Amino acid sequence: MGRTQTEIAVLCLSATLVLGLVGESRQLSASAVPSEAPALSQITTDVLRALELNRAATSRAEWTQSGFTPEEIFASTEALGDARAWQDLCSSLEALGGEGLALFEEAIERYSRSTGLACGATLQAKLQRYWREAHDRFAADFGESDGAAARDPGSRELTLAFTRGPHPSRTPRILHALSERGIRAQFFAQGSRVRANPHLSKDIADAGHVLGSEGWNGSDLSRLTSTEAEREIVAAQRSVEAASGATARLFRFPHGETEDHLRDFVRSQGLTEIGAGIESPAWKLRNAGALYRTTLTALEEAQGGILVLDESSEATAILLPRLLDELTARGYAFVSLDN
Numbered sequence: 001m002g003r004t005q006t007e008i009a010v011l012c013l014s015a016t017l018v019l020g021l022v023g024e025s026r027q028l029s030a031s032a033v034p035s036e037a038p039a040l041s042q043i044t045t046d047v048l049r050a051l052e053l054n055r056a057a058t059s060r061a062e063w064t065q066s067g068f069t070p071e072e073i074f075a076s077t078e079a080l081g082d083a084r085a086w087q088d089l090c091s092s093l094e095a096l097g098g099e100g101l102a103l104f105e106e107a108i109e110r111y112s113r114s115t116g117l118a119c120g121a122t123l124q125a126k127l128q129r130y131w132r133e134a135h136d137r138f139a140a141d142f143g144e145s146d147g148a149a150a151r152d153p154g155s156r157e158l159t160l161a162f163t164r165g166p167h168p169s170r171t172p173r174i175l176h177a178l179s180e181r182g183i184r185a186q187f188f189a190q191g192s193r194v195r196a197n198p199h200l201s202k203d204i205a206d207a208g209h210v211l212g213s214e215g216w217n218g219s220d221l222s223r224l225t226s227t228e229a230e231r232e233i234v235a236a237q238r239s240v241e242a243a244s245g246a247t248a249r250l251f252r253f254p255h256g257e258t259e260d261h262l263r264d265f266v267r268s269q270g271l272t273e274i275g276a277g278i279e280s281p282a283w284k285l286r287n288a289g290a291l292y293r294t295t296l297t298a299l300e301e302a303q304g305g306i307l308v309l310d311e312s313s314e315a316t317a318i319l320l321p322r323l324l325d326e327l328t329a330r331g332y333a334f335v336s337l338d339n
Contacts, residue, residue: 043085046073047092051100060283061255064220070107078116090119098130102286106312131314138288142322155331156304160185161277163214163252165311166193166200174311175207177321181328184336185209187311188252188274191216191236198243205246210338212250212274213237222258230265237271250274250337274337277306282313292319296326304332 050068057063077089093104101108105127112120160178165171166189178185187204191213194201205211213236215221221229233251240248251266256276266273278298285291299307310316327334 041088043073043077043088044092046076047089047096047104051096051103054103054284057284059256060279060281061220063283064255065223070104073104074107074111074117078111078114083116086116086118090117090123093123094119094126098126098133099286101127102130102314105314131318134288134315135318138292138318138322141289142292142319156333157335158299158304158327158332159277159306159335159337161188161252161274161306161308162186162311163188163254163308164193164218164313165189166197166204167312168197168200170314170317171197171200171311172203173317174320175203175209177324178209179207180321181324183324183334185334186212186250186274186337188212188214188250189236189240189248190214190218191232191239193217193312194236194239194243201240201243202245205244210250210336211240211244211246211248212252213240213248214252214254218254220255220258221253221262222255226261226265229262233262233266233271234269237269274306277308278302279308280310280316282310282315286313286315288315288318291315292323295319295323299327299332 046068050066050070050073053066053068054063057066063069074089077085093101093108096104101123104123108117108120108123108127111117112124117123160183162174162185165187187209189201189204189211201211213233215229216232216236219232221232224232237248237251249271251271252274253262253276263273280291280295280298282291285294295307309320
């Protein structure tokens with residue numbers, strides 16, 4: 001029976017790790033190697049499992065609840081307290097292609113600031129090369145609108161909602177693309193990211209966009225205690241308003257559906273909840289071309305509504321100018337939620 005691509009990848013990564021550990025194992029006592037090997041090999045399995053589950057997930061909520069998110073893998077590696085565990089993780093990530101590695105981008109960036117992930121700079125350089133090539137490939141593959149689906153201007157209404165921001169390098173490019181076309185959008189910020197980039201929230205407000213929040217760090221609020229969830233909602237909203245100097249009376253639950261008591265709490269704070277909308281699945285598609293086509297297809301099926309775009313995604317920043325032009329050619333009118 002033939003092997004699946006995942007099985008082949010496991011074998012290849014395992015071989016790489018074994019070769020890398022042979023020289024190191026000579027410095028260890030024979031009794032030390034067996035006790036460490038299971039934990040180290042599990043990291044490789046977890047990396048491949050994360051890619052598999054991300055590919056199979058049908059929603060962001062399903063993916064974040066899989067138990068194999070990059071954040072969970074990095075945290076469990078750190079908990080081992082062993083330099084060889086970090087080496088194992090590095091070997092596993094270095095063996096991935098750019099698109100697979102991009103799934104781990106945020107965790108790589110976060111943990112590169114610690115001493116454990118020695119390969120952090122190498123991985124980030126690889127990701128930068130991947131995104132540069134992705135930008136050039138997208139520009140070559142998607143030229144100007146062919147006008148085949150053009151309609152009367154303003155025949156369909158669309159609201160743009162950006163989430164999971166602000167991002168230090170991608171938010172400014174998104175703002176530029178919107179400004180060039182005179183389009184107002186909604187930005188649902190996370191409190192932790194606002195705290196890290198307070199000037200960007202002010203830039204968003206100064207550009208005339210509508211500000212809202214979606215919790216402190218994008219976690220599924222329904223999985224927290226009521227007290228924890230309510231604290232996150234309040235802290236995020238206050239953080240956005242303090243940084244921007246503008247009111248932020250809109251709220252979006254990061255994973256769409258949630259508990260009724262949290263909806264009641266949001267209303268009690270004078271906030272207006274915005275529904276899940278049509279999500280551009282950047283959490284799953286890290287190929288800008290595939291994300292562009294998928295997003296357009298979803299919009300054509302829905303014929304308008306609220307399009308939710310991941311502000312922290314490089315793929316989003318790459319495709320946005322072309323997407324805005326295509327949607328305009330197809331007759332969409334961009335409206336804001338405060339109209």
